[in-house]
Amino acid sequence: MDERHRIVELIPRLRRYARALVGDRARADDLVQDTLERAWLKFHLWRPGSDLRAWLFTVMHNVHVNQIRAAREHYPLDDEAAEMGVPAQQGASIEMRDLERSLALLPAEQREIVLLVALEDMSYAEVAQTLGIPIGTVMSRLSRGREKLRALMHGAPASVRLQVVK
Amino acid sequence: MSGGDDKAVPPLTEADLLAYVDGQLPEARRGEVEAYLAAHSEEAERIAAWRHQNQELRALYDGVLDEPLPERLREAAEGRAGESAAPLVRPRWPSYARAAGYACAGLAVGVLAGWQLQPAHTPAALGAAPGLARSAAVAHATYSPEVRHPVEVGADQEAHLVAWLSKRLGAQVRAPRLEAAGYSLVGGRLLPGEAGAEGSPTPPPVAQFMYQCKAGTRVTLYVSTGVADQGETAFRYEREGNVGVFYWIDRTQGYAMSSADIDKDALLSVATAAYKQLNP
Numbered sequence: 157m158d159e160r161h162r163i164v165e166l167i168p169r170l171r172r173y174a175r176a177l178v179g180d181r182a183r184a185d186d187l188v189q190d191t192l193e194r195a196w197l198k199f200h201l202w203r204p205g206s207d208l209r210a211w212l213f214t215v216m217h218n219v220h221v222n223q224i225r226a227a228r229e230h231y232p233l234d235d236e237a238a239e240m241g242v243p244a245q246q247g248a249s250i251e252m253r254d255l256e257r258s259l260a261l262l263p264a265e266q267r268e269i270v271l272l273v274a275l276e277d278m279s280y281a282e283v284a285q286t287l288g289i290p291i292g293t294v295m296s297r298l299s300r301g302r303e304k305l306r307a308l309m310h311g312a313p314a315s316v317r318l319q320v321v322k
Numbered sequence: 323m324s325g326g327d328d329k330a331v332p333p334l335t336e337a338d339l340l341a342y343v344d345g346q347l348p349e350a351r352r353g354e355v356e357a358y359l360a361a362h363s364e365e366a367e368r369i370a371a372w373r374h375q376n377q378e379l380r381a382l383y384d385g386v387l388d389e390p391l392p393e394r395l396r397e398a399a400e401g402r403a404g405e406s407a408a409p410l411v412r413p414r415w416p417s418y419a420r421a422a423g424y425a426c427a428g429l430a431v432g433v434l435a436g437w438q439l440q441p442a443h444t445p446a447a448l449g450a451a452p453g454l455a456r457s458a459a460v461a462h463a464t465y466s467p468e469v470r471h472p473v474e475v476g477a478d479q480e481a482h483l484v485a486w487l488s489k490r491l492g493a494q495v496r497a498p499r500l501e502a503a504g505y506s507l508v509g510g511r512l513l514p515g516e517a518g519a520e521g522s523p524t525p526p527p528v529a530q531f532m533y534q535c536k537a538g539t540r541v542t543l544y545v546s547t548g549v550a551d552q553g554e555t556a557f558r559y560e561r562e563g564n565v566g567v568f569y570w571i572d573r574t575q576g577y578a579m580s581s582a583d584i585d586k587d588a589l590l591s592v593a594t595a596a597y598k599q600l601n602p
Binding site for chain 1 (some may be wrong): 379406501502
């Protein structure tokens with residue numbers, strides 16, 4: 157199938173992830189647009205036959221990281237621009253809004269992994285490949301992210317983490 | 323504790339619990355985890371909460387999948403961003419980047435609608451372009467059309483480029499990131515300074531960074547460190563021939579952003595993006 161067509165088909169998934177990642181709809185779509193534009197700019201780097209979805213998420217990751225970095229470097233006072241804005245999903249239940257707000261409070265590096273697994277059903281190996289980090293790092297960030305999310309949602313104390321049982 | 327197995331089974335780890343929740347645990351280990359959870363209610367609660375998170379995240383964001391596709395995203399996905407006759411409204415952040423997003427797409431619009439309808443500068447401004455803007459425009463006109471050798475050092479050696487230029491200019495220079503404005507760094511080069519520009523017998527050399535957008539349009543940032551300290555000036559605009567230049571001075575460094583291809587507003591967006599990074 158033509159790559160253009162496949163990329164178009166992946167837009168809804170890129171949008172879903174971006175929305176969860178940055179919170180605000182307009183900014184999320186900007187991130188998607190930047191990602192798509194960058195993907196075409198760098199398309200020669202994509203290996204035909206490899207996973208196009210994972211590659212696009214990699215591009216989005218890089219664009220997002222660069223934006224956060226640029227915002228931190230150049231707008232140190234403008235935290236709102238650097239990180240997620242206040243989420244505003246109209247009509248969402250209180251629990252849903254809590255989830256959005258809690259998600260926004262996670263470090264981006266944890267949020268990404270929690271979302272790639274939850275929304276994209278990526279295997280840990282795919283997440284590792286997409287983000288260019290070791291699989292062990294994926295697991296530890298996922299664990300920390302989920303525990304933090306849980307604590308934020310329910311006021312639960314940071315739990316003892318299971319290292320080894322038996 | 324974990325079901326009574328005493329063979330050499332690897333111990334249960336946090337990773338196993340994660341994999342259990344995400345359906346990524348090998349079948350063989352699942353029973354082990356279940357037995358563990360049955361015996362540890364707090365752990366079972368924790369795992370239930372993780373599972374709930376996954377479900378709630380899907381519930382919260384799956385709706386996005388069914389939202390109608392904005393045309394701008396479809397165009398970008400098909401690699402034809404910027405082909406529209408008019409730039410689409412594109413809310414962005416930060417605000418300078420919003421305008422800058424048009425800069426590359428602004429090529430056709432700018433050339434057709436912008437300059438040619440208003441070719442005349444005010445007489446007062448003509449001939450008043452100071453050295454910085456003029457030199458920048460000349461350098462832009464000289465190097466931006468280059469196909470094979472647009473720069474001396476490419477963006478693939480950016481750290482080296484910046485270090486080299488900083489050393490030769492005798493001051494720290496930086497190549498701002500203009501990706502948000504649609505421009506990627508091509509590279510840079512060293513150029514002779516303006517002889518006698520500030521009464522200096524041997525003017526320090528100057529630097530030129532070149533950027534290019536996807537459509538192939540180029541802008542150049544000219545950096546001069548040999549400027550008499552004027553504090554900080556506002557943006558000024560000059561045209562030299564068909565090259566538009568926005569320039570500003572920060573203490574002893576002068577900057578000029580030039581283009582022959584994009585309109586004044588688009589160039590202003592790119593210059594503003596650079597300015598905000600260079601003068602935070």
